[in-house]
Amino acid sequence: MSWKLFELLLQASLMTIFVSFISILAGLVIAIVLSAMRMSGNRWLYAGTGMFISFFRGVPLLVQLLLIFNLLPLIGITLPSLATAIIGLSLCTAAYQAENLRGGFEGVPIGLIESAEMAGFSRTQSFFWIRTPIALRMTFPALVNEAILILKASSLVSVVGLVELTKMAQNLSASTYQPLPIFASAGLIYLVINWGVAVVGRRVENALPGLPAK
Amino acid sequence: MTDAAILVKNVSKKFGDTLVLRDINLEVPRGQVSCLIGPSGSGKSTLLRCMAFLEQATSGTITIEGEPLGFVEGPNGRRLQTAAELRQTRSKIGMVFQQFNLWPHMTALGNVSASLRRVRKLSKAEAEDRAMAQLEKVGLKERAGFYPSQLSGGQQQRVAIARALALDPTIMLFDEPTSALDPELTGEVLNVMRALADEGMTMVVVTHEIGFAASVGNKICFLDHGKLLFHDTPEKVFAAPREPRLEQFLDTYLDRGAIMLR
Numbered sequence: 001m002s003w004k005l006f007e008l009l010l011q012a013s014l015m016t017i018f019v020s021f022i023s024i025l026a027g028l029v030i031a032i033v034l035s036a037m038r039m040s041g042n043r044w045l046y047a048g049t050g051m052f053i054s055f056f057r058g059v060p061l062l063v064q065l066l067l068i069f070n071l072l073p074l075i076g077i078t079l080p081s082l083a084t085a086i087i088g089l090s091l092c093t094a095a096y097q098a099e100n101l102r103g104g105f106e107g108v109p110i111g112l113i114e115s116a117e118m119a120g121f122s123r124t125q126s127f128f129w130i131r132t133p134i135a136l137r138m139t140f141p142a143l144v145n146e147a148i149l150i151l152k153a154s155s156l157v158s159v160v161g162l163v164e165l166t167k168m169a170q171n172l173s174a175s176t177y178q179p180l181p182i183f184a185s186a187g188l189i190y191l192v193i194n195w196g197v198a199v200v201g202r203r204v205e206n207a208l209p210g211l212p213a214k
Numbered sequence: 215m216t217d218a219a220i221l222v223k224n225v226s227k228k229f230g231d232t233l234v235l236r237d238i239n240l241e242v243p244r245g246q247v248s249c250l251i252g253p254s255g256s257g258k259s260t261l262l263r264c265m266a267f268l269e270q271a272t273s274g275t276i277t278i279e280g281e282p283l284g285f286v287e288g289p290n291g292r293r294l295q296t297a298a299e300l301r302q303t304r305s306k307i308g309m310v311f312q313q314f315n316l317w318p319h320m321t322a323l324g325n326v327s328a329s330l331r332r333v334r335k336l337s338k339a340e341a342e343d344r345a346m347a348q349l350e351k352v353g354l355k356e357r358a359g360f361y362p363s364q365l366s367g368g369q370q371q372r373v374a375i376a377r378a379l380a381l382d383p384t385i386m387l388f389d390e391p392t393s394a395l396d397p398e399l400t401g402e403v404l405n406v407m408r409a410l411a412d413e414g415m416t417m418v419v420v421t422h423e424i425g426f427a428a429s430v431g432n433k434i435c436f437l438d439h440g441k442l443l444f445h446d447t448p449e450k451v452f453a454a455p456r457e458p459r460l461e462q463f464l465d466t467y468l469d470r471g472a473i474m475l476r
C-alpha cells in the first residue's frame with residue numbers, strides 16, 4: 001500500500017475528528033439543556049426529555065441517520081451531508097450524555113445547593129454556576145468515554161454521503177483492490193486517535209479541580 | 215417594630231408523623247449571640263434551618279427583622295413568598311454549615327466572590343477586591359487561590375464564613391461549625407466567630423462547644439426532644455443548681471470544655 005493512500009486516509013480522518021468533536025460539544029450543550037428541562041419541575045418538559053432520550057438511545061444510530069437524511073427533504077429542508085451527519089450524531093450523543101449527567105446532577109451534595117441558595121443564587125444561577133460544573137466534573141470520565149464511542153460511531157455517517165475515514169477506506173479498497181492493508185490502516189488510525197483522546201482525557205481529569213468531598 | 219433580629223413564634227415542625235420541634239418561642243435580639251445546645255436529635259439543626267427557611271415550619275411564624283420569613287401576609291391570609299421575595303428576606307442571613315459546603319470547583323476567592331458577581335452583579339475586579347477583604351478578615355488572604363480540597367478543615371470553614379459574610383448579612387446562623395473539625399482546628403474557627411460577635415453581629419450558633427457558648431453566648435437555648443426547655447443568660451443557665459436535663463446533658467460533655475462549669 002502506497003504512502004499516497006495512507007495520506008488520503010489521514011486526510012479523511014480529519015473529517016472524522018471534526019465531525020465527532022463538533023457533535024460531542026453540541027451534544028454536551030443539548031444534554032445540559034435536557035438536564036435543565038428534566039429538573040425544571042415541569043412535568044411536560046420532564047416527559048418530553050424522557051421521550052427524546054428513550055428514542056435516541058433506543059433506535060440504532062444508523063436508522064436515526066437514515067431517518068434524518070430522508071425526513072428533512074420531505075419537510076422541505078435540504079442540508080449538506082456534513083450538517084446532517086453532525087445533527088444525527090449530536091442528537092444521539094446528547095441522549096447518552098444527558099443520561100450520564102443525570103448521575104452527576106444527582107451526586108451533587110444537597111449542602112452545596114443549599115449554600116448556593118443561601119448565597120442568594122436563583123435556581124437558574126445555581127444550575128449554571130454550581131450544579132452543572134460539579135456534575136460535569138463528576139461525570140468527566142464518562143464524557144471522555146462517550147467521545148471515544150462517538151469517534152467510532154462516526155463511521156456510520158457515510159450513509160448520509162459524508163466521506164470520513166471509514167468511507168474513504170471503503171472507496172480506496174474498491175478502487176485499489178487492497179482491502180486488507182487499507183482497513184488495517186484505517187483501524188490503526190482510529191486506535192491512535194482514541195488512544196490520544198484517552199490520554200488527554202486522563203491528563204485533563206487529573207488537572208481539573210472540583211470533585212466534592214466524600 | 216420590635217428590636218428582635220429573629221422572632222420565632224409557636225413554631226412546630228413535623229417530619230412525616232414525627233414532631234421534631236414543639237411550639238418553639240424564641241427571640242434573638244439584634245447584636246446578640248444565641249447558642250443552641252441540646253442532645254443529638256433534639257431538633258437544633260431543624261430549628262436553625264427553619265430560621266433560614268431551608269426547612270418550612272409546619273406551623274408558627276418566623277420573622278426576620280420584622281419581615282415574615284417565607285410568607286407574605288395578604289388580605290386573604292398568608293401565601294408563600296415567591297423565590298425572589300424569599301431571596302430578598304434571606305439576604306439578611308448568612309449561613310455556615312457543619313460540612314462547610316464550599317463549592318469544590320471554585321477557589322477560596324471564587325467561593326467568596328461568587329455571590330458578589332452573580333447576585334450583586336459586581337464586576338469581577340470589584341467582587342474579588344471585596345472577597346479578598348473578607349478573606350483577610352478570616353486570616354486567609356494567602357490562601358485565596360487555593361481550592362477547597364487544598365485547604366484544611368479549619369481553613370475551609372473560615373472561607374465558608376467569609377463567603378457567608380460577602381453579602382453583608384445582619385444575621386449569621388451557624389450549624390455546628392466546628393463539629394467536623396479536628397480538635398486542634400476548632401480554635402481558629404471559634405476565634406473568627408468570637409471576633410464577629412465582638413463586632414456586634416447577630417448570631418445563632420448551634421454548638422457542642424459548651425465553653426464557647428458560655429463565654430460568647432448572650433443567651434443559651436437548651437433544646438430537648440424538640441422542646442425549648444429554657445433560654446437565658448449563660449450565668450443563669452449554667453449556675454448551680456441546674457436543671458436536671460441540662461445537668462445530664464452536660465455530664466456527657468465534661469471532656470469538651472464544660473469542665474470549667476463544674
Ligand SMILES: Nc1ncnc2c1ncn2[C@@H]1O[C@H](COP(=O)(O)OP(=O)(O)OP(=O)(O)O)[C@@H](O)[C@H]1O
Nearest residue numbers: 229230234252253254255256257258259260261390
Ligand atoms: N429531613 C428529615 N426527614 C425526617 N426526619 C428528619 C429530617 N431531618 C431531621 N430529622 C429528624 O428530626 C430530629 C431532629 O433532627 P436535627 O437534625 O434537628 O437534630 P440535632 O439537634 O441537630 O441533632 P445533632 O446534634 O445530631 O445534629 C431527628 O430525630 C432527626 O432524625
Ligand SMILES: [Mg+2]
Nearest residue numbers: 258259260390
Ligand atoms: Mg444538627
